[in-house]
Amino acid sequence: MLANTHDLIPIAAPDIGEEEEAAVLRVLRSGRLAQGPEVEALEQEFAEAAGLSHVVAVANGTLALQAALHTAGVRPGDEVLVPDFTFAATANAVIAVGAVPVFVDIDDHFLIDLDDAAAKVSEATTAVMPVHLYGLMVDMSALEAFASRHGLAIVEDAAQAHLARRGDRAAGGTGIGAFSLYATKNMTTGEGGFVTTGDEELARALRRFRNHGMVSRYEHTEWGLNLRMTDLAAAIGRVQLRKLPEATRRRRENAGYFSAHLPGFFVTPDVPDDAHHVFHQYVVRVPAETRDAVLAGFRDRHVGADVYYPTPLHHQKAFGGFARRDCPAAERAAAEVIALPVHARVGRGERERIVVAAVEIAEEMT
Ligand SMILES: Cc1ncc(COP(=O)(O)O)c(C=O)c1O
Structure with a gap:
C-alpha cells in the first residue's frame, strides 16, 4: 500500500511495477514498436475479460469516441445527445466529427436522464451517448428502448467503466463503446483506448478507420486516420488487464x-x-x-x-x-x-x- 501514514493519499495512483517494466523491455528488444502482436493480444484478452465480441485498440479514449461516432454514422450537422455532467472529451468527440452536442440533464446517479433526453430530441438527432460516469453503468435496456424509439445510434462512453456490468449487460456491449486507458483509469497504457462492438462489419470498419481506410497495402477504400496504439503501450495494458x-x-x-x-x-x-x-x-x-x-x-x-x-x-x-x-x-x-x-x-x-x-x-x- 502507500508508504507512510502521513503521506498524501492521492486521488489516483497508477499501479505500475516490475511486470510492466519487463513487458516494455521485451517489446523494446523485439524491435517491433508500433501496432503489432501485443495490440492484437490485448484486444483479444480485453474482449474475453469484459465479455465483449470485438475490441479495437486505439491511441486514446477521445479518438475511441470519435471513431465510434464516425463508424456509427454520425455526420456533420447531426445532433448528438450528451450528458451535461461528464468530462469534456465526450462533447469534443462529437464536435470532432462535425456534429452538435446537445446537453442533457442527469438523474440521481449522475447518469443521463432519459426524460430530459426525450425532450431534447429533434429532427437532426442521430445518436445518444450514455456515459457510465464514475464506473456505474447506465441502464442500457432502458437506453436501448429510448434509442430505438427515436431511431438513434448508441455510442457508449465507457471511459471510466472497465469490467462494469448492469443486469446481464457489459459496459461497451451495446451499440459502439469507447474506453479510455489514460494513466488514472482503472487500467492504463499511459494513453490508450478501446472501441468495442458486437457487430463484425462495424469492427472491420473501425479497423479501417484506425489505419487510413486501408484494406490492403496502399489500397484505401475510404478515408481514415492514424489512431493506432503502439505495441509498447499494449504490453503495459496486458499486464494491467491481468491485475484489473x-x-x-x-x-x-x-x-x-x-x-x-x-x-x-x-x-x-x-x-x-x-x-x-x-x-x-x-x-x-x-x-x-x-x-x-x-x-x-x-x-x-x-x-x-x-x-x-x-x-x-x-x-x-x-x-x-x-x-x-x-x-x-x-x-x-x-x-x-x-x-x-x-x-x-x-x-x-x-x-x-x-x-x-x-x-x-x-x-x-x-
Ligand atoms: C468520461 C470520459 N470520456 C472520455 C475520456 C477521454 O479519454 P482519454 O483521456 O483517453 O482521451 C475520459 C478520460 O479522460 C473520460 O473520463
Missing part, C-alpha cells in the same frame, strides 16, 4: 467501507441493485456552501479529495454556443460532489484515515 479483476475488487471493497462508515453529513452513492459498479471514482455529495471547506479539510489531513467535475459542460466557454436550456441537476451535482481516493492502492490503513478525516470534518461543518 483484483484492483476492481479492492475498489469495490473500499467503496463498501466508505458507504458503511462515512458520517451522515456525506451523501454516499446509491448503487442500483442490478449494477456491478467498478468505482473509478467514489463520489459523495455535501451541501454546496460547505464544499470548499470540506475539500480544504481533507487536504489539510493529507487526503487528496477532488471534484469531478466542477462545471457542467453547458457552462464551459467552449460549449456555451450549444446550450439550449439549463440542466439543473447537473448544475447541482457540479456544486456538491467530492471524490475520495478509492483506488486499489488505498489499503485498510488509508481508508480508515479517510473516514477519520471525514468524521472530524463533518463535526466541524455541523
Whole structure:
C-alpha cells in the first residue's frame, strides 16, 4: 500500500511495477514498436475479460469516441445527445466529427436522464451517448428502448467503466463503446483506448478507420486516420488487464467501507441493485456552501479529495454556443460532489484515515 501514514493519499495512483517494466523491455528488444502482436493480444484478452465480441485498440479514449461516432454514422450537422455532467472529451468527440452536442440533464446517479433526453430530441438527432460516469453503468435496456424509439445510434462512453456490468449487460456491449486507458483509469497504457462492438462489419470498419481506410497495402477504400496504439503501450495494458479483476475488487471493497462508515453529513452513492459498479471514482455529495471547506479539510489531513467535475459542460466557454436550456441537476451535482481516493492502492490503513478525516470534518461543518 502507500508508504507512510502521513503521506498524501492521492486521488489516483497508477499501479505500475516490475511486470510492466519487463513487458516494455521485451517489446523494446523485439524491435517491433508500433501496432503489432501485443495490440492484437490485448484486444483479444480485453474482449474475453469484459465479455465483449470485438475490441479495437486505439491511441486514446477521445479518438475511441470519435471513431465510434464516425463508424456509427454520425455526420456533420447531426445532433448528438450528451450528458451535461461528464468530462469534456465526450462533447469534443462529437464536435470532432462535425456534429452538435446537445446537453442533457442527469438523474440521481449522475447518469443521463432519459426524460430530459426525450425532450431534447429533434429532427437532426442521430445518436445518444450514455456515459457510465464514475464506473456505474447506465441502464442500457432502458437506453436501448429510448434509442430505438427515436431511431438513434448508441455510442457508449465507457471511459471510466472497465469490467462494469448492469443486469446481464457489459459496459461497451451495446451499440459502439469507447474506453479510455489514460494513466488514472482503472487500467492504463499511459494513453490508450478501446472501441468495442458486437457487430463484425462495424469492427472491420473501425479497423479501417484506425489505419487510413486501408484494406490492403496502399489500397484505401475510404478515408481514415492514424489512431493506432503502439505495441509498447499494449504490453503495459496486458499486464494491467491481468491485475484489473483484483484492483476492481479492492475498489469495490473500499467503496463498501466508505458507504458503511462515512458520517451522515456525506451523501454516499446509491448503487442500483442490478449494477456491478467498478468505482473509478467514489463520489459523495455535501451541501454546496460547505464544499470548499470540506475539500480544504481533507487536504489539510493529507487526503487528496477532488471534484469531478466542477462545471457542467453547458457552462464551459467552449460549449456555451450549444446550450439550449439549463440542466439543473447537473448544475447541482457540479456544486456538491467530492471524490475520495478509492483506488486499489488505498489499503485498510488509508481508508480508515479517510473516514477519520471525514468524521472530524463533518463535526466541524455541523
Ligand atoms: C468520461 C470520459 N470520456 C472520455 C475520456 C477521454 O479519454 P482519454 O483521456 O483517453 O482521451 C475520459 C478520460 O479522460 C473520460 O473520463
